[in-house]
Amino acid sequence: MLSNLLHINTLWVMASTMILGIAAGGIGCLAYWKRQNLMSDALSHAALPGVVVAFLIIQEKNLLLLVIGAALSALLGAFFIQWFTSASRITEDTAMGMTLSVFYGVGVMLLAIANRSPGGNQSGLNNFIYGQAAAMVRSDVITMVVLAAIVIFIIFIAFKEWKLFLFDPDFAKGIGLSIRGMNVLYTIVLVTTIVIGIQAVGVILMAAMLIIPAVSARYWTHSFKMMILLSSVIGGLSGAFGTWVSSTGSGLPTGPFIVLTSAAVFTISLFFGKEHGIVIRYIQFKMQQRSSRLDHQQVMTGKGGRSQ
Amino acid sequence: MLSSVIHVDDLSASYQKNKVLNDVSFEVKKGTITAIVGPNGAGKSTLIKTMLGLHPKLTGNVSFWGNSFKAAKKKIGYVPQRGSVDWDFPTDALDVVTMGLYGKIGWFRIPSKKDKEKAMNALKKMGMESYAHRQISQLSGGQQQRVFLARALAQDAELYFMDEPLAGVDASTEKAIMTILKELKSNGKTVLVVHHDLQTVPEYFDHVLFLNKTVYAHGETEEVFTKDNIATTYGGDMQWVGKGDQYVIQSTSH
Numbered sequence: 180m181l182s183n184l185l186h187i188n189t190l191w192v193m194a195s196t197m198i199l200g201i202a203a204g205g206i207g208c209l210a211y212w213k214r215q216n217l218m219s220d221a222l223s224h225a226a227l228p229g230v231v232v233a234f235l236i237i238q239e240k241n242l243l244l245l246v247i248g249a250a251l252s253a254l255l256g257a258f259f260i261q262w263f264t265s266a267s268r269i270t271e272d273t274a275m276g277m278t279l280s281v282f283y284g285v286g287v288m289l290l291a292i293a294n295r296s297p298g299g300n301q302s303g304l305n306n307f308i309y310g311q312a313a314a315m316v317r318s319d320v321i322t323m324v325v326l327a328a329i330v331i332f333i334i335f336i337a338f339k340e341w342k343l344f345l346f347d348p349d350f351a352k353g354i355g356l357s358i359r360g361m362n363v364l365y366t367i368v369l370v371t372t373i374v375i376g377i378q379a380v381g382v383i384l385m386a387a388m389l390i391i392p393a394v395s396a397r398y399w400t401h402s403f404k405m406m407i408l409l410s411s412v413i414g415g416l417s418g419a420f421g422t423w424v425s426s427t428g429s430g431l432p433t434g435p436f437i438v439l440t441s442a443a444v445f446t447i448s449l450f451f452g453k454e455h456g457i458v459i460r461y462i463q464f465k466m467q468q469r470s471s472r473l474d475h476q477q478v479m480t481g482k483g484g485r486s487q
Numbered sequence: 488m489l490s491s492v493i494h495v496d497d498l499s500a501s502y503q504k505n506k507v508l509n510d511v512s513f514e515v516k517k518g519t520i521t522a523i524v525g526p527n528g529a530g531k532s533t534l535i536k537t538m539l540g541l542h543p544k545l546t547g548n549v550s551f552w553g554n555s556f557k558a559a560k561k562k563i564g565y566v567p568q569r570g571s572v573d574w575d576f577p578t579d580a581l582d583v584v585t586m587g588l589y590g591k592i593g594w595f596r597i598p599s600k601k602d603k604e605k606a607m608n609a610l611k612k613m614g615m616e617s618y619a620h621r622q623i624s625q626l627s628g629g630q631q632q633r634v635f636l637a638r639a640l641a642q643d644a645e646l647y648f649m650d651e652p653l654a655g656v657d658a659s660t661e662k663a664i665m666t667i668l669k670e671l672k673s674n675g676k677t678v679l680v681v682h683h684d685l686q687t688v689p690e691y692f693d694h695v696l697f698l699n700k701t702v703y704a705h706g707e708t709e710e711v712f713t714k715d716n717i718a719t720t721y722g723g724d725m726q727w728v729g730k731g732d733q734y735v736i737q738s739t740s741h
Contacts, residue, residue: 212576336595343586346576349541353565354590354642401622403577 189426192312192379195320195327196418196437199376200388202327204414205334206372207389208396208407209365212345218260220386221275223373225256227286227382230307231293240302242319242378246326249374256282257366283382310381310434312422319378326375330368334407337364342403379422384434388414391441398452417441492517492646492677493538498547500530500537507533509701511547515694518675520668522682522692522708526721529699531681532568535648539565551646561590564644566635568651574624580634581619584609587641609641610634614663629660636664647671647678654683665691688712 210219229252233245256278263274293304303314315323334341343351344361352358376385396409421437450458493515500508507530515521523531536542538549540556551559564587584606585598592598610616613633618626626634632652639647653661668691671678682688688695688708695712697703697720704716 212573339586339589339598340594342578342582343589346578346583347567347572347586349536349567349571350565350586350638352541353539353560353563354587355560356589356594397577401577401579406577 186426188313189423191317191320192315192426193419193422195315195323196312196379196422196433197415198324198327198331198418199372199379200392200414200416200418200437201411202330202334202372202414203376203385203388203418204392204396204410204412205331205407206368207391207393207414208403208410209334209341209345210369210389211393211397212403213365216386216390217272217275218257219369219373219389221260221279222253222256222370223377223382223385224279224286225282226250226253226374226377227307228252228282228289229255230377231286231289231304234302234304235289235293235296238296240304242315243322245378246322246374249377250370252282253370253373254366257370286382306381306432307377308381308383309432310377310379310384310437312379312433313426315378323375323379326371330372331411333364333368338404338407380434380437381432384438387438387441388418391438391445392417395441395445395448395452398448398454398456401454413441413444417444490517491515492552493679494548494550494553495538496548498534498537498549499545500533500542501545502533506545507700508537511698511702513696513702513705515677515679517677518672519694520672520678520680520692521694521696522680522688523696523698524682524685524688524720525698525703529720531698532650534698535565535650535679535681539563539648559646562645564639564642564647566639566647566649566652569628569632569635569654571650574626574631576623579620579622580615580626580630580637581606581610583623583634584637584641587638590642606637606641609637612640612667613637627657629656632656633660633663636667640667645676647676649678649680651681651683653680653687685717 207219210216226249229248229250230245231248232252233248234240236248237244259278260271260274263269263277264271269277287308290304290308293302303311306314340351340356340361343356344358344365348358348361351361372389373385376388380388392410392414393406395413396406399409400406417437417440421435421440422433424440425431425433425436448456450456453459491514493513495511495513498508498511499506507528511534523534525531533542537544538556549556551563556563581603585602587609588598588602588605592602607616607619610619613636615630615633615637618630618634623631623634636649636652639649652664656664668678668680672693680692682692689712692708694706695708696705697711697716699720699722703720704711
């Protein structure tokens with residue numbers, strides 16, 4: 180099993196899913212505080228038709244072009260959600276649920292057409308559904324690493340701006356931060372992270388890479404900066420570890436193993452996290468109970484002493 | 488010598504098809520504390536938000552020292568309603584107050600030690616220095632309101648807008664906030680406060696603006712804070728219940 184690690188290709192792929200995990204963990208925190216966890220799921224599903232349409236047009240698997248197709252289709256999905264919500268009585272979660280399934284349905288349908296076209300069967304397009312990091316060639320890896328690095332840079336350079344934008348947008352606007360600009364930037368980094376990740380993780384599970392590290396990090400810290408850092412670390416480690424596990428057997432999809440790894444981290448955080456983890460809370464409660472019982476007893480014995 | 492800080496001309500605004508502000512015009516003089524009062528849904532918060540460009544205006548014009556909001560925003564501080572933000576956000580009191588300095592620090596720069604000291608001083612003024620590193624989710628409602636006030640103080644503005652700063656706070660916080668407001672006034676700053684408690688208007692504010700979709704009366708408290716103005720602003724179906732010098736309004740119909 181360990182001999183895998185020595186394989187240069189595996190190392191490359193692990194490095195790329197790790198940097199993807201770091202970017203997704205960071206942007207996941209932004210989505211968490213924007214209360215838009217479901218939005219990332221809708222966007223990743225909405226990316227599928229774009230991938231296939233791009234492939235049908237160019238007739239080859241060039242990741243950068245497929246990613247551009249995916250981004251356009253995800254943005255179209257985001258536009259529909261926005262438009263349905265503002266122009267009709269449909270609420271946002273309904274609009275997301277509808278957009279998610281319709282776009283995904285169209286994507287799967289187009290995929291069947293693409294697979295019948297000459298060369299389509301060997302294209303590996305099916306990997307975009309469950310994710311197959313091993314299918315990435317070197318140029319794919321470079322595309323992914325460069326784009327993920329840009330995303331990470333944008334998250335970390337504008338730390339205090341993100342914080343203000345997410346905590347109190349009205350106040351932010353009052354002191355001159357462009358909320359529209361921040362929203363555009365947020366959507367760009369979110370969509371970029373999603374579309375570069377779908378080949379390795381798949382459209383179905385991509386959202387988990389954003390959500391799970393963020394919510395796990397929440398159990399360990401009370402600082403926004405630490406939450407982003409921790410979430411990035413959890414995302415990066417899950418990405419690398421999940422990829423390594425999936426590389427040990429042939430044809431194992433990458434996405435599920437990454438998600439299961441971060442889910443394991445979440446489970447540990449849920450029980451043992453120092454901020455409101457279940458076990459910690461129970462222990463704190465018991466200690467409180469004991470100390471107040473002791474107080475109570477002291478009061479009682481004190482009273483007893485006086486009355487005698 | 489008392490020059491106007493704010494000019495509002497013919498301002499109107501709406502939420503979807505409901506017009507909430509109609510032909511609102513008034514001026515505010517330098518160094519005054521004005522209470523904006525009116526019934527629920529009178530458009531008090533909307534008025535502030537529209538003046539600050541946080542809500543789109545339909546018609547009209549707002550100017551600060553003769554300039555647009557954009558040109559004047561560095562000199563304007565805003566205290567939103569406490570309930571407008573998520574207090575579960577992972578940050579501490581000092582950090583929230585530091586946000587008041589972001590405009591001065593400049594975008595994409597990290598706050599310096601000096602900035603943190605300034606923020607700390609603002610917290611001290613509100614009697615909150617011992618809570619500087621407390622999680623904001625663990626602060627009481629009154630303490631959260633003080634943090635918001637401290638953030639506005641850190642901004643060091645000339646003109647302050649405050650949306651219900653005294654809503655749901657305990658007596659000591661109310662006192663602390665009013666002390667700060669008086670201090671601001673004595674330093675020549677101008678303050679506009681959305682207020683809900685008619686009883687305290689004469690004690691706290693030197694000017695009062697009656698608003699119910701449009702301006703019913705505006706001027707010095709001594710002159711315009713009358714039973715007539717209160718009754719017309721709060722609607723015809725209100726009647727007075729005299730309790731000494733307390734102002735109590737009850738609705739006679741539902």
